[in-house]
Amino acid sequence: MDQHWYVFVDLMGTFAFGISGALAGREKRLDPFGVFVATYATACGGGIIRDLCLGSLPPVGMSDWRYLACVVLASAVTMWMHPLLAHLRHPIVWFDSLGLGLFAVVGAQKSMQLANNVEVALVLGVIGAVGGGVLRDVLLNRVPIILQKEIYALAALAGAVVQVSGHWMGWSPALTPWAAVSTCFVIRSLALRYSWSLPRKW
Amino acid sequence: MDQHWYVFVDLMGTFAFGISGALAGREKRLDPFGVFVATYATACGGGIIRDLCLGSLPPVGMSDWRYLACVVLASAVTMWMHPLLAHLRHPIVWFDSLGLGLFAVVGAQKSMQLANNVEVALVLGVIGAVGGGVLRDVLLNRVPIILQKEIYALAALAGAVVQVSGHWMGWSPALTPWAAVSTCFVIRSLALRYSWSLPRKW
Amino acid sequence: MDQHWYVFVDLMGTFAFGISGALAGREKRLDPFGVFVATYATACGGGIIRDLCLGSLPPVGMSDWRYLACVVLASAVTMWMHPLLAHLRHPIVWFDSLGLGLFAVVGAQKSMQLANNVEVALVLGVIGAVGGGVLRDVLLNRVPIILQKEIYALAALAGAVVQVSGHWMGWSPALTPWAAVSTCFVIRSLALRYSWSLPRKW
Numbered sequence: 001m002d003q004h005w006y007v008f009v010d011l012m013g014t015f016a017f018g019i020s021g022a023l024a025g026r027e028k029r030l031d032p033f034g035v036f037v038a039t040y041a042t043a044c045g046g047g048i049i050r051d052l053c054l055g056s057l058p059p060v061g062m063s064d065w066r067y068l069a070c071v072v073l074a075s076a077v078t079m080w081m082h083p084l085l086a087h088l089r090h091p092i093v094w095f096d097s098l099g100l101g102l103f104a105v106v107g108a109q110k111s112m113q114l115a116n117n118v119e120v121a122l123v124l125g126v127i128g129a130v131g132g133g134v135l136r137d138v139l140l141n142r143v144p145i146i147l148q149k150e151i152y153a154l155a156a157l158a159g160a161v162v163q164v165s166g167h168w169m170g171w172s173p174a175l176t177p178w179a180a181v182s183t184c185f186v187i188r189s190l191a192l193r194y195s196w197s198l199p200r201k202w
Numbered sequence: 203m204d205q206h207w208y209v210f211v212d213l214m215g216t217f218a219f220g221i222s223g224a225l226a227g228r229e230k231r232l233d234p235f236g237v238f239v240a241t242y243a244t245a246c247g248g249g250i251i252r253d254l255c256l257g258s259l260p261p262v263g264m265s266d267w268r269y270l271a272c273v274v275l276a277s278a279v280t281m282w283m284h285p286l287l288a289h290l291r292h293p294i295v296w297f298d299s300l301g302l303g304l305f306a307v308v309g310a311q312k313s314m315q316l317a318n319n320v321e322v323a324l325v326l327g328v329i330g331a332v333g334g335g336v337l338r339d340v341l342l343n344r345v346p347i348i349l350q351k352e353i354y355a356l357a358a359l360a361g362a363v364v365q366v367s368g369h370w371m372g373w374s375p376a377l378t379p380w381a382a383v384s385t386c387f388v389i390r391s392l393a394l395r396y397s398w399s400l401p402r403k404w
Numbered sequence: 405m406d407q408h409w410y411v412f413v414d415l416m417g418t419f420a421f422g423i424s425g426a427l428a429g430r431e432k433r434l435d436p437f438g439v440f441v442a443t444y445a446t447a448c449g450g451g452i453i454r455d456l457c458l459g460s461l462p463p464v465g466m467s468d469w470r471y472l473a474c475v476v477l478a479s480a481v482t483m484w485m486h487p488l489l490a491h492l493r494h495p496i497v498w499f500d501s502l503g504l505g506l507f508a509v510v511g512a513q514k515s516m517q518l519a520n521n522v523e524v525a526l527v528l529g530v531i532g533a534v535g536g537g538v539l540r541d542v543l544l545n546r547v548p549i550i551l552q553k554e555i556y557a558l559a560a561l562a563g564a565v566v567q568v569s570g571h572w573m574g575w576s577p578a579l580t581p582w583a584a585v586s587t588c589f590v591i592r593s594l595a596l597r598y599s600w601s602l603p604r605k606w
Contacts, residue, residue: 025551031602033558034551048457053250055259057459058515058524065523115260123264134341139538141547143343147227147236154235198233255452257461313462321469322462336543345545349429349438356437399435 010106011070013099018043018074019085020096021136028140032079039075041139043067046131050107050124054114093192100152101184103129104159105177112167121167125160126153151191151198159184212308213272215301220245220276221287222298223338227277230342234281241277243341245269248333252309252326256316295394302354303386305331306361307379314369323369327362328355353393361386414510415474417503422447422478423489424500425540429479432544436483443479445543447471450535454511454528458518497596504556505588507533508563509581516571525571529564530557555595555602563588 021042025035044061051059061067077084107128111121130146130153137144146152159180166176190196223244227237246263253261263269279286309330313323332348332355339346348354361382368378392398425446429439448465455463465471481488511532515525534550534557541548550556563584570580594600 028547028551030547030551033602034548037551037557052254052456053260053264055257055459058457058519058521058528062457062524062527063519063521068523068527111260115265117260117265119267119270120260120264123270124260138340138542139548139551141343141545143230143232144236144341147230147232147239147341153239198235254456255462255466257459317462317467319462319467321472322466325466325472326462340542343545345432345434346438346543349432349434349441349543355441 007066009098009102011066012095013102014043014067014070015074016095016099017132018071019078020133022075022078023085024136024140026078026082032075035079036071036075038136038139039078040068040071042132042136043071043074044132045135046103046128046133047107049131049135050110050128053120053124053127054111056110056114097155097185097188097192098181100129100156100188101159101181104156104184105163105180108160108163108180109167109177112164118164118168121164122157122160125163126156129153129156129159151187151196154198155184155188155191158187209268211300211304213268214297215304216245216269216272217276218297218301219334220273221280222335224277224280225287226338226342228280228284234277237281238273238277240338240341241280242270242273244334244338245273245276246334247337248305248330248335249309251333251337252312252330255322255326255329256313258312258316299357299387299390299394300383302331302358302390303361303383306358306386307365307382310362310365310382311369311379314366320366320370323366324359324362327365328358331355331358331361353389353398357386357390357393360389411470413502413506415470416499417506418447418471418474419478420499420503421536422475423482424537426479426482427489428540428544430482430486436479439483440475440479442540442543443482444472444475446536446540447475447478448536449539450507450532450537451511453535453539454514454532457524457528457531458515460514460518501559501589501592501596502585504533504560504592505563505585508560508588509567509584512564512567512584513571513581516568522568522572525568526561526564529567530560533557533560533563555591555600558602559588559592559595562591 018039021039022035024042025038028034028038030038040061044059044067047061047067048059051057051061104125108121108125111117111124115121133146134144162183163176163180165171166173166179171179220241223241224237226244227240230236230240232240242263246261246269249263249269250261253259253263306327310323310327312330313319313326317323335348335354336346364385365378365382367373368375368381373381422443425443426439428446429442432438432442434442444465448463448471451465451471452463455461455465508529512525512529514532515521515528519525537550537556538548566587567580567584569575570577570583575583
């Protein structure tokens with residue numbers, strides 16, 4: 001995967017995750033600083049937990065200014081250009097699904113490199129992708145939405161599985177990430193399109 | 203303490219802690235993936251926080267597949283063999299108390315080895331033992347149960363104190379862990395049997 | 405800044421933060437152990453998260469007994485000498501504001517030394533100062549108060565900015581911390597005195 005294209009999509013994902021955090025903060029009637037914190041936690045929280053578990057310090061969400069810039073932009077757009085978001089609804093859901101897949105792949109790949117352990121790679125791929133959303137919900141005092149409905153974390157897991165399999169079986173490092181991101185993205189999109197959920201009547 | 207026997211009891215404790223997490227997730231009507239996350243957080247969360255604080259990375263709950271296997275088993279049993287749990291109620295409470303003591307001892311011992319500091323050992327002994335339950339309650343959006351009632355964390359603290367004292371005073375490394383686990387187990391069992399609680403009328 | 409004077413004020417801040425945690429625990433009707441945990445989380449939680457992100461392990465709130473002593477003292481005073489607190493209300497708010505500034509400066513300075521990155525220093529300065537309060541509110545199952553009202557985290561940010569600027573521009577290391585702490589303290593005091601808040605009508 002080309003490095004520049006990869007960074008571009010990663011930052012898009014951060015922005016999309018950030019928007020979802022800012023919107024949640026807005027709903028809870030937080031003040032502007034609180035909205036910024038909710039944005040930051042949603043966009044960078046998963047990566048920070050992942051980096052803590054890998055000992056890759058300081059976490060990239062703190063040390064790379066571009067992530068912070070995306071967070072500032074996402075909270076500013078949500079606060080001051082709120083009507084604009086109506087037009088952005090579709091792209092945002094797309095970026096969020098893309099970000100989900102990309103964060104899962106980045107987490108799985110980084111974990112394989114630093115810890116060289118399949119289980120760690122799967123767990124941290126998922127945590128990197130969904131941890132920010134969980135942190136957002138914990139801070140806003142609600143049960144994390146991913147524990148309750150929709151195929152979300154499972155899509156991230158599928159992406160991480162493809163990435164780790166590719167790493168394990170020696171697939172092309174240029175193509176594996178794309179296959180993994182696509183897997184996650186397709187599953188997530190289908191789940192959204194057809195309102196797939198896991199059964200709750202067990 | 204014999205290594206194999208120790209691992210066996212540790213995994214039993216993980217299983218018992220996992221069951222309590224899965225039951226809590228079931229009560230909150232989470233979907234199967236959510237139940238799995240609640241199980242994982244309860245069973246492995248305390249150890250993960252402990253390992254983060256010790257810099258022992260990646261955390262053992264992520265890198266050793268046997269813990270994950272216990273988590274999968276505990277959530278599967280809770281979801282699909284729920285009636286079986288009625289028969290397991292007594293053994294589960296026993297394993298939970300045993301797991302509490304064992305996690306406290308493991309945390310205290312690991313902290314003494316890695317940080318060589320009595321205070322760290324006591325704090326991380328208790329956090330390793332009760333952290334998973336706290337994480338479970340935070341994720342499920344309720345005030346952690348250990349902050350409210352029952353002698354639970356104090357039993358873990360007593361176990362950690364015995365373990366650290368033994369380490370400090372040069373007691374037999376083969377016997378000290380058993381004395382520590384027993385201390386925690388007896389206090390916890392007596393507290394359960396006689397419904398001991400700390401006074402709340404202060 | 406003189407080392408002894410600095411440690412003295414840091415411990416005062418820990419004590420003041422601890423009192424606010426103990427009072428919050430008391431309000432929620434926790435048992436004495438629960439109050440102690442709420443005190444510890446409030447007083448030491450921010451520093452622990454900061455140290456985890458910096459890889460400075462074990463965290464100072466666990467390895468330096470004086471912080472634990474302040475926590476024990478704060479929870480004991482709150483539980484058994486509650487009427488005394490009425491007389492301490494003013495000093496406590498002062499110490500809390502002082503502690504806020506000091507924790508922000510310590511966090512920013514420690515981050516500059518260990519990570520040498522301005523963004524990390526600002527983020528961890530703020531997290532070190534307000535993280536304990538956030539942890540307290542998450543444990544007690546409420547939306548963190550700093551996300552909702554009052555100029556609190558922004559005062560910490562101002563202190564961290566002054567400290568990092570000083571470090572960056574080579575100001576006197578003896579005077580910069582005092583300027584930074586004063587900045588935070590003055591902003592926080594003015595916000596309290598005039599009930600400043602960020603606007604919520606956006």
